[in-house]
Every structure is written in C-alpha cells, then in structure tokens.
Amino acid sequence: MRSARLFFLLAAVMLTAHASAQVSLAPPGATSDKPATPDKPAAPDTKPAAAAKPKLRPAAKKPAPPAAATATPAPTPDDPNADLVYGAYQRGLYKTAFDLATKRAQENGDPKAMTMLGELYANGFGLKRDDAKAAAWYKRAADAGDREAMFELAMVRLAGRGGPVNREEAAKLLASSAKLGNSKAAYNLALMYVGGETLPQDLRRAAELFRVAADAGSAEAQYALATFYKEGTGVPKDAEKAARLLQAASLAGNVDAEVEYAIALFNGTGTSKNEAAAVTLLGKAAKQNNPIAQNRLARVLAGGQGVPVDKVEALKWHTIAKTAGKGDPDLDRVLSAMSPEDKAKADAAVRKWLGAK
Template identity: 30%
Template sequence: MASFKDIFNAAEQGNPAAQYNLGLIYRKGEAVPQDDAEAVGWFLKAAQQNHAKAQLNLAWMYQEGKGVSQDDVKAAKWYLKAAEQGNAQAQFNLALMYSKGEGVALDHIEAAKWFLESAEQGIANAQYNLGIMYQDGLGVQKDSTEAVKWFNKAAKQGHTDAQAKLDAMRKALQDEQREAARAVKESPRILPSNAADASSIPDEFPDEKKEALSQDHAKQILVSQYLKAAEQGLADAQYHLGVIYEEGSGVPRDNEKAIKWYRAAAEQGHPEAQNKLEALSPAGHETMPGDTQPPVDGNETTAYTKPDESANALIVVTDELAEQNHDIEQEVPETTATESNPSPEISDDEKGYREAAEQGDADIQNRLGLMYKNGDGVMQNHVEAAKWFLKASEQGFADAQLNLGNMYQEGSGVPQNDAEAAKWYREAAEKGHAGAQYNLGLKYFFGEGVPRDFAEAIKWYQKAALQDNVDAQFTLGGIYEEGVVIPEDPAEAERWYRRAAEKGHERARYRLELMHRHV
C-alpha cells in the first residue's frame, strides 16, 4: 500500500484533508525527512481552503517560527480563522494572544470571549483562565461565583492549578467563618467575634436597649458574612443563611429566601439542607445533589502562565494535538464511540450500587463509573469514575474497557495517555466490541499510542462496520471515496455510505447525494 504516494497525489490534486495530513507527515518526519518548511507549505495550501486544523497548525508554526519567520500577527490571523470555525484549541490560543497583546492589541474583552468559546468545548486550560478572568474582573464583570464554576470544571479534568485555586479559596472562607464564630455570646449561629458590645451604643439609650441594639448589629454582620460566603458557593453558609431567613434572625422572616438557600446547599449534597427543603418545599418537589460548585473565595490572583513555564502550563497546539481524531475525509466524525448507559431496571441509588460494586460485580462497577462520570445521582467525579471503570476492566468487562479507554483518550480522571487508551480499546475490541474496534481503528490511522498503520486501521474499521457501527461505516465510505490511503473505489464508498445512511447517518446521506450528482 503506497500510502505516502497516495496522500501526496491527492494533495497535489487539491484535496485539503490530504494536504493537511501531508503537512503532518513532513512536520513529524514520517516516511520522509523532517522538513518544517515543507510542512508549512502544505498547511498553507489546506488552510487557504478553510481547513480548520491546517489553519491551527499554520498559526502555531508562525507563532513558534518553525519553517517560517516568527510572526505573531500572522499567527493571530490564522488562529482567528480556525477559531471562527469552532476549533477549540485555536480559540484558546487566540484568547491567550489577546490577553497578552501578542500579534493583536491587548484586549481582555476579546480574550474572555474566546476563552469562553474554548472553555464551553471542554478545554481545561481555557476553563482555568476564564476563572481567572472572572476572579480578577478582566474583560468581564468580576464574579466569584462564575470564577468558582470554571475553576471547578477545570479541576474535574485534573487541572491542578484550578484545584489549588479552589482549595485556597475554600480555606479562606472557612477561616473567616471560624473567626466569626469564635466569640459567640448567645448563639453559635448569631454572634460573630466582631459583634458590637453594649459599650459601643450611645449613652442616651437605656442598658436594655443598648444590649438589644448590640445583638441586632451582630446579627446583621453575620448575615452579611453568610451572604458573601453563600454567594460564592459555600454549602454550610447557604444552609445557615436558609436557617436565618426561616427563623427571621437578624432579617425579616422570608420562607421564599430560606427555600432558595436551602436548595442551593441541598444541590451540593448538604443533608440538613435537603431535610429542611423537603419540609418547606411544596408537596412533590424533590431535590437531588447536583453539579454545583465547591466553596471558594476569590481574592487570590494568578498571572497567566506561558506554555513552557510548567507542566501545567497553558496548552501550545502542536501537530500531534491538532491532528487528534482528524480523519482523512473531512466529514468523518471526530468523536469516539459512546459509552453504554445503565439500563433502567436497576435503581440508581449510590449506596446500593457501591455495595454491589464492592462485591465485585463488573457490570455494576461500570455503571457506578458512569454515574460518577456523568454526575448521575452523585457528585460528578472523574477520578472516581476511572477507578470503577478500571476495576470492571480488569475483570474483562468490555463496556468498561471502552469507557476506560475514553478516559485515557480524554485525560479525564487520569493523565492523558494514548498508549493506555489504545491498550484498553484493544482489550474490548478483541472481545468484539464495535465501538472499541472503531476507536482502535482511529488510533492506528493517526498513530496515537500505536505505530501508524493504515492497513490495521482499516481492518478494525471493517470489523466495527460489519457490526453496524455507523461511524465506522461512514469512515470507510470516506476512505474509499477519496482513495487517499487505498485505491479509490466508488462502489465500496457508496456501499458503506448507504449502510450508514439507512441507519439515519445524515452526513452519509449527504455524501451519497453528492456522489450521485456527479454520476
């Protein structure tokens, strides 16, 4: 199979996907001497045809001065083109350039805009930087709650700097609460250490009036402290604020506000708040622990880190990163197979699942992993999810092996590791799991965690396609239609597109229509 020749011929004929892949081949020195200048040339050809990942890589080459003179202005130009097409890594790098004034005018509003675009697509470093923007009020209204939200999202993906932020902010609030409770006079919930005493009240008031005013002032101080902490996500503060409004202690009695704060705490799993909410809420209303944010305080600042400053530095887009999950035919899906969800007949009670899982039931271990991964009835926890997927995988449970492979592929709950992802995909693929077979095919196609091997990739695509995996069927259709890594075969392309289209694959239907237009 003359794969390089086929790719080169397709690139010469103007196929942007082939031009992009040829750029990667020269960038990496695969089958040809490594040549950054040649890589830039092919990236440019594809980028000029609006190939987003080629634009991303070309921008990075300009930014780093690889194969071309270093030029931040041109880097920003190409990042913008890719970002406007929805490329998350380009959006992140463009945001960094705006935040530093590199290649573009310094503009925190634009930086925040692009960090948000990237963060919403799951880029952990973008989520972390967006948290910084909200914490410091850079380009956005200063908002500790939003900062917590984005730090939390990044931390759940294993971002250690984001977790450190949350820990520091939580500690600051807890220290403040302990200080407030230290000199309680009448009630551990009412009088803080900085409460006024009777001697601070003007002499024209009688002693009993002085004491009453002193207590009211103390209550107002504590309400203010609890409100600040509650608004920043501290569940205990939300609960106590609910108590304050329910009892009318220092504020007018207000059941609606009490319910609001009980609900906020209950959604973080606060048991007393859940009990209070059940008692106060209208009949039939239920609350479940949700994916709300941990307690934090927003007064620490952190400068943006450059890509080469630490292991947790903000991402630099390399050719390997940009190429991830890119198929030779542009319409081929870039996502991995979906996980298997728990069937409805089993209760989603966490305790019941955990008891069964700890007894070694691999199916339940996998389901418990999915609960933690998706935050289904439990607080979302990717580390805990990976732990249960591993236990089930070690017992040979194919669904769990696919899910564990996806965790390594994404770097969710475990360090990102293509070799480990490929290992677990293979374990499941060899048991006949179609989704894992397709994912393993992707790994061989791009040489991620395994040596690049187009023949092996197509072998696994075919195995998955024969089990009616529509992504594999569509991918095979693209490979046969383009003839980039194997000889072009329109009949085979149509056959696989048709099988995928019959199962509702819209892009397969579109490719069929295009093929018939040219007949």
C-alpha cells in the first residue's frame, strides 16, 4: 500500500561508505605531477559526518498506488471479500474500498480492513485526509496483530501525524513488525540502530536487519549493507559481498548503487574489471541527475578510459555536475584547452539538458 512512508537518511557511519570509491584517472593533458583522483562520492542530501544525524524524508507521492506498494497483501482466492476490497483499491475505486472495508472492520473485526481504512484516511483516497482517524485505524489493526499496520503506525508516529512525535513507540512498532517478517520495518529499524538516538547504536544489529531486508529484495537495504561490507562496519570487510549487493541494488534501480557499482567495475574492486560496463552505468546514473555519476562520466570521457575520448560530452557533464555543486579543478584545467567551437557545442548541450529538466 502506497503510504506516507518515511525513510531515515543513513547516519554518520554510513557516510564512510564511499571512502574507497574512486575512479583512478589522469585525463590527457593534465599538468599535475600526480594522477587526478576524484573526490570520494557521498550520498546526496547528507551532511558531513561530524554533524550527520538521522533525518526523516517522506516518500514521493504518486496519483495512484501501484500494487507492489500496497500495505494490504493480495487476497487469498478463498476470501472473496478481501478480493473485493483489494480489487477496488487497486482500481482506484476508493469509496467502494472504504465502504467494503468499513463493513468488514465493523462486522468481522478484520485487521486487514482496518489497515485499509487507515491507508485511505492517511492519503485522502476517496475521502478527506484525516491523520487522527488514520492513526486510530492503524492502531486498532496493529493491536490485532497486523504487521503492515504496525509499520504504518510507526511511520505516523515518527512523522508526528495525528498526534505528537513518538520515536520510542515507533521503535517498538518497527521491532514488532520486523519480527513478523516486514522487510520495510527491518530496514527502518536498522537505521534507528545506526543513528543511535532513540535506540543505542548497535551496528552489528543494524547489519543483521539490513540483511533481512536485503534478502527480501529491498534495494535500499542492499545498498546500505554493501556500504557496511565495504568498510567493515558491523560485519567483516568483504569487497566481493559488497559488490554483489551493489549489483543487486543497481539492477533494482537504486541510483547510488549504480554509481558505486560502476566504480567497483571500473576499478575491479570485489568484481571483475569491466570499464565498458562501468561507463554504461555511469551514463545511466548521470541521466538520472546524480552529480557524482556526472563527474565520473566527464572524467572517463575526457580520459578515454572504457570509452572513446569525447571532450565536448565531457565538458557537458562536467558543467552539469558543477551546477549541482560537484566541481572538479582537474577537469577545469584539462578542458580549458578546448577550442571555442567545441566549448560552444558543449554549452549548447548543457542548455538543452538543463532546459529539458
């Protein structure tokens, strides 16, 4: 069920994840006495390690929730009522879903129906949004043992919707939901253990929970656990396991993982070296507006590693990365010798890219 899910940004320990993620590159024409080494990539929207604390970030809203995002699991074939409620919700017939769920909750005390009502109120689907009613229905369902309601109520408590912020209650709800097999709860509980605020910092426990969520297919957890293996945080350092997890998260569309896995492929860290595949991944992430990928792509294009030299395209991505705050003095120097005509071509490409956004 697509809901107002909130995800913690990884705390200071997670910022070490990128410490070894470098693309070794000395672009042609560089005048420096030593090879240019790019800055260590850091996850977007994070603060420096000394000041980093877990933060809440709401998940992006979409007009209609996809099936995979629903908190109400697919109904069993022998439960026609569940099928009617779920089917109505999936088709966007929210008023019908509300009526059917209300009947089931009142007549049968069905926790899944209660969770559905909480979701409808939380998102304003088919009726006016009401955080207090959403929290009340989630609580009734959670008290009845529904793991999805436990997770949703935890997110409500963390956001302070329908009542004051209550991190302690949220932690307990996440723990209960995780015990019942909710991978989203395991992931968010792991982040609490990383942050060390509501719960004592316990990186080994965080790694265990990340593993549970990663095994369930969570790309965010796969990426987080990969960073643990890269640095030996809460687990023994293991570059091969890190690379496998980065690959899995990358295939699932996690942009940060795409960048990290591309760098691992480029340098042959924990996996076979494959510069061509690395450049392809960097290009994919660059087109998704990741400034680190844009910077790395500019470097390989300028240096002709894994791809033919293309300084016009290199200057394009370098300039785009700079607009996002990812400057690179080495590239400034290398690309400054380009002809006015090539610089004009790159500038036109930048304007086209920025205008299309």
